[in-house]
Amino acid sequence: MAVCIAVIAKENYPLYIRSVPTQGELKFHYTVHTSLDVVEEKISGVGKALADQRELYLGLLYPTEDYKVYGYVTNSKVKFVIVVDSSNTSLRDNEIRSMFRKLHNSFTDVMCNPFYNPGDPIQSKAFDSIVSTMMVQAF
Amino acid sequence: MDQGSAAGTGGTFISLSDTEQRCFSGLYALCQPDSSGKLAAGKVAELFRASQLPAETLHQVTEVCGAKRLGYFGCGQFYVALKLMAAAQTGLPVRLESVAGELPLPVFIGITNEHEMRYPNHPSTNEIQAHILGSLPGSAPHPPADRAVLRHPDTSMDKQEAWSPPRSPGISPPRSPSAYRSYPYAAQRNGTDTLLVYDGKVAGRPSIPQENSSPSHYSLKVQSEQPVITRVASVERLVERAEMDYSDDPWRITEEQREYYTNQFRSLQPDLNALIMGTVAKNFFTKSKLPIPELSHIWELSDVDKDGALTFPEFCTAFHLIVARKNGYLIPETLPATLRPGFMETGVVTAPPSEATEPLIVFDDHTMPGANQLEMGSVDLQMTSRPGVTAKQDTRDESRKPEEFSPKRIPDPHEKPIQRVSTLKPDSPQELDANMKSRTRPRSYSSTSIDDAMKKVEEPPTPPPRPQKTHSRASSLDLNKLFQQSAQGAKSGWLPRPPALPPRPPATQIFSFLPGSEKSSQKAVQQPNFADFSKFSEEQESSVRGGLSTEDLAPPKSDSTLRHQGHTPQKPVRRKLHPESQSATPPLATPCSAATLTKSTQRPPPKQKREIQMAIRKNRETNAVLTRLNSELQQQLKVVHRERVTLESQLELLRPVTST
Secondary structure (H helix, E strand, O other): OEEEEEEEOOOOOEEEEEEOOHHHHHHHHHHHHHHHHHHHHHHHHOOOOOHHHOOOEEEEEEEOOOEEEEEEEOOOOOEEEEEEEOOOOOOOHHHHHHHHHHHHHHHHHHHHOOOOOOOOOOOOHHHHHHHHHHEOOOO | OHHHHHHHHHOOOOOOOHHHHHHHHHHHHHOOOOOOOOOOHHHHHHHHHHOOOOHHHHHHHHHHHOHHHHOOOOHHHHHHHHHHHHHHHOOOOOOHHHHHOOOOOOOOOOOOOHHHHHOOOOOHHHHHHHHHHHHOOOOOOOHHHHHHHHHOOOOOOOHHHHHOOOOOOOOOOOOOHHHHHHOOHHHOOHHHHHHHHHHHHHHOOOOOOHHHHHHHHHHHHHHHHHHHHOOHHHHHHHHHHHHHHOOOOOOOOOHHHHHHHHHHHHHHOOOOOOOEEHHHHHHHHHOOOOOHHHHHHHHHHHOOOOOOEEOHHHHHHHHHHHHHHHOOOOOOOOOOHHHOHHHHHHHHHHOOHHHHHHHHHHHHHOOOOOHHHHOOOOHHHHHHHHHHHHHHHHHHHHHHOHHHHHHHHOHHHHHHHHHHHHHHHHHHHHHHHHHHHHHHHHHOOOOOOHHHHHHHHHOOOOOOHHHHHHHHHHHHHHHHHHHOOOOOHHHOOOOOOOOOOOOOOOHHHHHOOOOOOHHHHHHHHOHHHHHHHHHHHHHHHHHHHHHOOHHHHHHHHHHHHHHHHOOOOOHHHHHHHHHHHHHHHHHHHHHHHHHHHHHHHHOOOHHHHHHHHHHHHHHHHHHHHHHHHHHHHHHHHHHHHHHHHHHHHHHHHHHHHHHO
16 A cells, blocks of 8 residues: 555656645655656666666665555556555565556556546546545545 | 626627626626626636636636626626637637637536526526617627517526626627627537537536436537537537436447448547547547546546457547546546447347337337338348438428327437447447457467456456357367368358357268368358258258369368368368368359258248348358457467567576576
């Protein structure tokens, strides 16, 4: 269960960002922003290989004492970032992968909608609902 | 006073039509005017928000109508504001010149106007208005005033109360269509506008039970439907009209609506079974003037296969949702069951053709000459006559007996599934294409493609029984038969039964069958039921054979026996047969079919023959579809193989690199 999920466009501006304790949003926004550097580093690392050989799932970007940040990048350089609570140790890698896969599918559905202009903030309710299922349930 | 200020606002007189008067007066009353005629600001704000215009537009409206200057909404400002909002909703700029012409009524979502409900029945407020109209200074000529006054002298109710059916300064509500035509904006819209505005008013009140109003409004709807259908640009008004028939459930598509959607679909894409591309649909739906986020949400709901394009059922769903939204129903978070594409088809499947005759007979009782056509079992005729019949039926009904129409509407929901049977049956062969894709894809070789996953999503909505029939055929027989281009041969009279029967040909009877290649194998399939028939065909074939070259017959015949013994598909064997059989079958087909048909009329009961013919036609269509499908699949297979090869080679190249 994530505490923050973000979708960042190719030009590194956010298309969608949502965090669960909505008051502490700024911290998560900052975290996501700094994680972009790590993402860039990872995707530029496999320079000589063809783009589609690169793994979409980037794995753990960096851990802090409070939380862990995972990254995923699509072939069109759209980045998904998930921040999970460090105390939530039960989350396995596969689960994170499946979360990213769901996000990616939901994102492509949003893209298929002709009323969505790429580059616009994502306002799709379906996407929101998918994200909600993945977020930590607020109590 | 209000009138003076309002008149001074623009210096022009704002003319309101009769219906607009009524609508506006209702809205005015809704906004709780106090004794001096000022409106409650909260209510006005609520109403403005319900108009769904962006905030800047609303500010503009407030400014232009003069309320900003005055600091409150008086009657005059309110009316001007309503007109401006109507103008804004149709896309015109928010200026007083815009409201000089004819406009549809402003649409307010979620505001119920019980006052307006009464208006069609009790034009009392109209007279009140007219009465006050006489007292207003500086008004334009009031032809309707005289008329209204003549109606009911019921107007002398307290003047203060008379304010609540509000007055608009400078109102000259011209009733006649000719007066409408004089307005520059009305140049295009003319007589239909009266109907449209009237419809619009009705449509603006979703809470009204439709049964009362539907018969009377139905006439308006039908008359106005024809000219307006041609104007795709005025989708919003068409939307209002299409709302008319929510007899039971707003999320159910009625026949008229479906007909209308079909026409609209055809205007975008002539082939009913093809897809409308996303951009095309976007442009079309944007004309409905709904805000983009809502359209986006509607798209999300209706594009069930998530392919960025709309099939015909998806298009109907989307259009229906737009209609509902325009009429005030909020779009649900998930698609209602009645709007799902699968719903339509399950309704189709569960209604066997026998049921179709009953409601059609109902139409016959009401002397629908066109309905006689409907009784024919022919699918194609049903498809074409259905729209014509409904249109005829509609006009005739409303002209004669409106109340009779309401009992007929009860068979309508029943008819809907049946009509969908008819409308969908021609779709079915082509739909089989999509269904086949969804069914055969998992079994196809290209199971790793993304398309496959997408098509799998298609599977849930498809109707189970129909494709399953072909499904079973495809798995065992047809695909192989299609390799040999069996479509032409299928035209022979040798396909007696739809492919539901177990493919277990009794060996003895098969041998005596004609070398119709695959056709005879199919006949063999249906052996059990058509024993007599086969005997006739044998006899016929034996007699016919004399007239035909024996060389043609002999080799295919022997091979066919071989084939039938091993009934499981043997592709190489059949392929060999193909060139021979193809030459053999056409000459055989025609004389034999003629012979068999003559025989068949004598001995087997005539209805079997009809069934046979129907089955023949169906099978023909199925075969054609499956042929196409097969060729497509073959191509895709080739492509995927190529891709796979390239990917594997790439992988091989990179393997040493990645391992380091």
